Amino acid sequence: MRLPPLPTISDVVRLYRLSAAKHLSQNFILDMSLNHKIVSFAGNLKGCHVCEVGPGPGGITRAILETDVKHLHVIEKDLRFFPGLQMLADVSGRLTAYHGDALTFDMNNLFPEECIKSWDDEPPDTHIIGNLPFSISTPLIFKYMEAISNRTGAWRYGRTCMTLTFQKEVAERMVAKPNSDQRSRVSIDIQNYCEVKLKHIIPGKAFVPSPDVDVGVVHFKPRKKPQIDLPYKLITKVNRHLFHYRQKQCKNSLATE
Ligand SMILES: C[S@@+](CC[C@H](N)C(=O)[O-])C[C@H]1O[C@@H](n2cnc3c(N)ncnc32)[C@H](O)[C@@H]1O
Secondary structure: OOOOOOOOHHHHHHHOOOOOOHHHOOOEOOOHHHHHHHHHOOOOOOOOEEEEEOOOOOHHHHHHHOOOOOEEEEEEOOHHHHHHHHHHHHHHOOEEEEEOOOOOOOOOOOOOHHHOOOOOOOOOOEEEEEOOOHHHHHHHHHHHHHHHHHOOHHHHHOOOEEEEEEEHHHHHHHHOOOOOOOOOHHHHHHHHHEEEEEEEEEOHHHOEOOOOOOEEEEEEEEOOOOOOOOOHHHHHHHHHHHHHHHHHHHHHHHHHO
């Protein structure tokens, strides 16, 4: 569903004087074809309820609305973006903007009850998308892993999938296979709960302003059963010990070679 003619994202940034705030890790994507590409990695969103983290000037937000979602909920910490988001809410009639911090935002009642599916069923028609601020991306993904483990928040509705961006090196660690150089605790903790796929690398120069690093788009699908089925807090503890133990073993075997 195409939105009616709107000012471009660059115009919105100019119009509302949205200079990027460094402390909120603001790096915008102004190129709508790239925004559409990121959203396409989420799969078919027609009729879905979607939550976007950090919509900023609204490029990804527009791309999501154009996929014919049933409703889009956005969580944004910076109030300066709200006039632009309100314009999208008015023209689409399918957007609700929440002012808040994604790290503490309660998703338990975000989507309608009729979206709820059993955990063992296919994922529900709910999805989380975001070009995440670097400053919160790692704590946020671990908060989401804990919620997946407890089946709370967006995972009260079933195995809600996510399409999120991370600094390229972090994204590569998340998907690293056993025995690969990038394998780390992040790989073990995340892969315990989700099937993860690195879908695309976005060069840093595609963002305004450009960060010094490239960015990876990662898709997460919660597993029906975690690889190790123990309470979340215990898993992260066990993995930390296992990881250090394996590293030690590895060093010892290199020393004796
Ligand atoms: C990397 S920018 C992405 C902006 C936009 N989605 C885009 O791709 O052009 C990150 C966005 O997250 C917002 N943000 C930063 N910290 C946040 C937090 N704790 N909770 C919610 N939003 C946050 C920033 O204000 C900014 O709009």
